[in-house]
Amino acid sequence: MIESYRLSVSLLGFGGSCRLVNPMTERRERYPLLRRGFYHNELHYGKVGVTISINPETLSGPFAASKNLRLPTAAGAWGKQGAYAMPSTLFRRAATALTLLMISGVGLASDWTERSDHNLRPGVTPISQDVYDLHMAILYVVSAIGILVFGLIMYSVFAHRRSKRPKPADFHEHVFLEILWTVIPFFILVGMTIPATKVLIRMDDSSASELVVKVTGYRWKWSYEYLTYQDDNNVGVNFFSNLKTPAEQFNRPALEAGLFPYGTAAENYGKDAPEKDHNYMLDVDKPLYIPSGVKVRFLITSDDVIHSFYMPDFGLKKDAIPGFVNEVWTNVPVGNEGTYYGQCAELCGKNHAFMPIEVRVVAQDEFDGWLAAEKEKAASGPDLTPFSSLESALELGQQKYAASCALCHGANGEGGIGPAFVGSEMATKPEHLQEHIDVLVNGRNAMPSFKAQLTPRDIAAVITYERNAWGNDTGDLIQPADIAK
Ligand code: HEC
Ligand SMILES: [Cu+2]
Helix, strand or coil, X not given: CCCEEEEEEEECCEEEEEEEECHHHHHHHHHHHHHCCCEEEEEEEXXXXXXXXXXXXXXXXXXHHHHHCCCCCCCCCCCCCCCCCCCCHHHXXXXXXXXXXXXXXXXXXXXXXCCCCCCCCCCCCHHHHHHHHHHHHHHHHHHHHHHXXXXXXXXXXXXXXXXXXXXCCCCCCCHHHHHHHHHHHHHHHHHHHHHHHHHHHHHHCCCCCCEEEEEEEECCEEEEEXXXXXXXXXXCEEEEECECCCHHHHCCHHHHCCCCCCCCHHHHHHHHCCCCCCCCCCCECCCEEEECCCCEEEEEEECCCCEEEEEHHHCEEEEECECCCEEEEECCCCCCCEEXXXXXXXXXXXXXXHCEEEEEEECHHHHHHHHHHHHHHHHCCCCCCCCCCHHHHHHHHHHHHHHHCHHHHCCXXXXXXXXXXXXXXXXXXHHHHHHHHHHHHHCECCECCCCCCCCHHHHXXXXXXXXXXXXXXXXXCCCHHHHHC
């Protein structure tokens, strides 16, 4: 959310400065400018206001004449004339046009193009860099066209204003001109299509990949299944990846009630505001590992609604559609090892913002070690070691509940998309225990099955937790073996 941004431009000899402001917090600041005789204009785009203020003393070029219009001067607004005089309609229109131009041209400011929040990111793969270069090249082309076209419009509006009694030009239906302004845009478009198509073709070529990972979107998490790696056609490693950010960092009841549309949590809640993790809403409990310098092919699908696998630093975004398998690939060059984040990029329901993607790019030998360890874990079958105490089950259960259930059933079992557990028949009555297990293992209506997502040990722990937390003091201890049978 932009609080305030200042941008100065000089265009067609017309100097001005444009300030993007949040109108809710910046209201007070506007009036001093007016009094100092600055011309002042403001526009609103949703929650962001744009204020333009122009010092008439700095006007030059074709607009210099405006200085002599009924415009307040720095000294004279309240002095000489004794009252504030409105600038001419023409001047106000021109300033509005300039404001719009400034907004459309913000991408041009050179220090915003490197690695900024206002532009596409160059990313770390050859493809993401190609995409970035393409984006910049086309931005320059369209900016030049924009300046030319808006410049001509503004020039015409000014040069042929009514007070000049202009005589209309007579090149209407001029065949040569009509051909010219059809042919030139045609070549500009073709000129942009050629490099764009080259990049698209390169993005599409997933041949000769060494690692294949199937990515499945779920409401609201991702699962990863390692299918093949080099000569191994049956890797058999798969897991779910859940948001790790604890609920108290994003549960903001007042915000949801619409009381504080602006500002940070600290401003709205004072010192009680929960401290946010550095990677708030991005960290997951089990990240996706891929090796650097290896071509990785992702097969992308969904289990429920449409999601989208989006990794900006890899220049990669593909829809995950139930019943279809899409593919994309990436190859992160050696030397770029590290943690990269992405998000689901398709509106997929209430908790769309809660299914981040965390990718650890590691050196190939480290990856080999990680994969071998994961394979060993997968081969040894589910861990059915009984819990030694209620406490140990509760500890695991609390973690699993926060990661897998809280989004639908509430952080404190108070309910939400799914029913509440606090004092519920299901979570407290002994005769419902078997049904409780069945609902988790097999799912029921909108309640997903957790057979594939959680181990029997996790399921036993989470049920134990539901039956003992929030005052549901049943004392029931469910063991992994109860689930596996
Ligand atoms: C995607 C949202 C969602 C998630 C995630 C989810 N549930 Fe549910 N759950 C539901 C819905 C919806 C129902 C109601 C199902 C129905 O109408 O039959 C439900 C029902 C239940 C019930 C039956 C409650 C009753 O009183 O009938 C239990 C028990 C349950 N969920 C446990 C869990 C546990 C434990 C987890 C985490 C491992 C979990 N759920 C995760 C949506 C969810
Ligand atoms: Cu999604």
